[in-house]
Amino acid sequence: MRDLAVAHACILSLALLTPFTLSPSVDVFYAFRMIQTALMGQYVLLHPKANSKFEALLKGTPLRRIFSCTSWDDLKVALQCFKHSNAVYVRFSHIANF
Amino acid sequence: MGSTSSFVLDREHSRYRKFVQVQKNKIVLAEVALRFWCRYDNFWLWSVLPIYTKKSNFWALEQALIQLWQPQLNIPFIYQFFNCRKRLIPRTKFSSSRQFGTFSLWRKLRWKSTPAQVRRALHSPLFGRRVQLWEIIQDLGSNSVRGFHMEKRLRSNEIGLHGCCFIRRLANNLGEPQRSYAINAIDRALKFWKAKRVRKPAPLRAPWLLAEDWTRNLRQLLTAHVHMTKQYNTTLQSPSTGIVFTKYPSVMDSLCNHKDAATRWADGETPLCACSTLRQHSPQPQPADQHLVIDGDTLRFADLPFTSIATGSLQNKIFPPSKEIYKSLRSALTTWTTRNSLPSLRRAHLDDLWKRSIQSHLTSLQNHITHKDIIRFK
Numbered sequence: 001m002r003d004l005a006v007a008h009a010c011i012l013s014l015a016l017l018t019p020f021t022l023s024p025s026v027d028v029f030y031a032f033r034m035i036q037t038a039l040m041g042q043y044v045l046l047h048p049k050a051n052s053k054f055e056a057l058l059k060g061t062p063l064r065r066i067f068s069c070t071s072w073d074d075l076k077v078a079l080q081c082f083k084h085s086n087a088v089y090v091r092f093s094h095i096a097n098f
Numbered sequence: 099m100g101s102t103s104s105f106v107l108d109r110e111h112s113r114y115r116k117f118v119q120v121q122k123n124k125i126v127l128a129e130v131a132l133r134f135w136c137r138y139d140n141f142w143l144w145s146v147l148p149i150y151t152k153k154s155n156f157w158a159l160e161q162a163l164i165q166l167w168q169p170q171l172n173i174p175f176i177y178q179f180f181n182c183r184k185r186l187i188p189r190t191k192f193s194s195s196r197q198f199g200t201f202s203l204w205r206k207l208r209w210k211s212t213p214a215q216v217r218r219a220l221h222s223p224l225f226g227r228r229v230q231l232w233e234i235i236q237d238l239g240s241n242s243v244r245g246f247h248m249e250k251r252l253r254s255n256e257i258g259l260h261g262c263c264f265i266r267r268l269a270n271n272l273g274e275p276q277r278s279y280a281i282n283a284i285d286r287a288l289k290f291w292k293a294k295r296v297r298k299p300a301p302l303r304a305p306w307l308l309a310e311d312w313t314r315n316l317r318q319l320l321t322a323h324v325h326m327t328k329q330y331n332t333t334l335q336s337p338s339t340g341i342v343f344t345k346y347p348s349v350m351d352s353l354c355n356h357k358d359a360a361t362r363w364a365d366g367e368t369p370l371c372a373c374s375t376l377r378q379h380s381p382q383p384q385p386a387d388q389h390l391v392i393d394g395d396t397l398r399f400a401d402l403p404f405t406s407i408a409t410g411s412l413q414n415k416i417f418p419p420s421k422e423i424y425k426s427l428r429s430a431l432t433t434w435t436t437r438n439s440l441p442s443l444r445r446a447h448l449d450d451l452w453k454r455s456i457q458s459h460l461t462s463l464q465n466h467i468t469h470k471d472i473i474r475f476k
Contacts, residue, residue: 033110037147040145056211060215062149082148085151088159091171
């Protein structure tokens with residue numbers, strides 16, 4: 001639960017900081033959003049009272065490897081899917097009662 | 099749920115720019131979800147996850163996924179609880195048995211899912227066919243050589259008449275101008291198949307009555323007719339059971355017909371002044387050589403309807419004779435059945451409703467002004 005609290009704090013900090021990453025460089029904005037996705041996904045998957053339907057959706061989608069990386073290299077490769085064209089995406093939040 | 103021909107992060111950046119425009123109250127064309135995030139200031143608490151990449155049919159995939167998962171922030175599902183003008187629409191309260199009884203267990207069972215089930219659904223032939231249908235619609239709405247070839251396929255036995263009807267209903271979900279292109283192409287194919295013309299559902303434009311539960315009874319009649327003639331609904335277009343009541347002429351329309359007066363004057367007829375007639379109904383003596391300028395409330399008449407006309411609002415409506423109302427109701431129902439591509443309504447059903455309603459209407463219509471009263475008043 002402590003890890004989850006830390007992850008939640010990180011997500012909120014990123015959410016607060018993201019607007020400030022826009023003007024200097026687009027790449028910084030991209031990096032922030034990718035990290036936020038990985039953190040939010042992990043939070044949903046690790047939370048004991050997570051929305052089971054959403055959890056199944058995250059685990060069942062074709063690009064689920066983002067959340068099952070074992071090393072930084074794996075994560076780096078997995079995050080490349082954010083840079084592929086002709087994409088279909090889902091927008092999600094780690095907060096269950098939205 | 100969304101799709102992009104560019105990459106996900108680029109789309110995310112463009113959404114941010116649009117979000118800023120919405121925040122600044124600029125008049126922009128933005129999705130309803132962006133307005134929802136702007137209203138509750140939680141755009142940054144939502145993150146994007148790519149589901150498919152490098153797919154040429156990304157738009158069709160997006161539409162099929164929306165159909166499959168029905169995400170609440172996508173159109174049309176967002177309209178259930180959020181309206182740009184009214185903001186958050188409160189949820190309809192369920193009864194306690196529906197909220198906590200077996201119904202809730204059914205809901206939980208229905209929505210129970212596992213990663214394996216999600217994967218199976220995405221690889222199922224049903225999902226594949228849905229994607230293919232959206233691809234067909236996308237091609238038809240593209241106004242390109244692909245649209246031309248797809249239109250040829252609509253005229254083949256591969257898709258057929260029923261397929262065309264089904265695709266037409268689905269094409270209503272497209273945005274303009276693709277929707278017009280797609281619907282025109284499908285209509286041409288339907289003409290080729292000599293099928294029934296698909297029309298836009300039109301509400302019933304009926305006369306209004308004072309009868310109790312007139313609207314409810316009329317809607318019941320329409321709904322019953324739609325259900326009884328379901329087998330004739332080959333176009334798969336749901337007929338409209340909406341009712342729009344037509345306006346009756348007001349006292350103003352009947353009393354002060356300026357057009358009629360102008361025509362008479364143009365024909366050389368001298369307009370008659372009504373002051374001499376009205377002077378006798380005024381309780382206070384008025385100068386005989388001047389026109390009357392008095393309040394309608396001060397006039398006194400022996401007949402009650404005349405007093406009502408003089409003292410009431412000129413915007414008061416006058417009911418036409420019941421024969422005329424019946425005639426207009428019948429013609430309205432004929433127009434409604436034609437416009438919604440339905441068989442004619444049985445006269446016995448209409449007469450039954452009419453007999454019940456007109457009695458109630460006439461009972462409530464005591465001491466109301468009629469057109470005859472206004473003619474006499476003139």
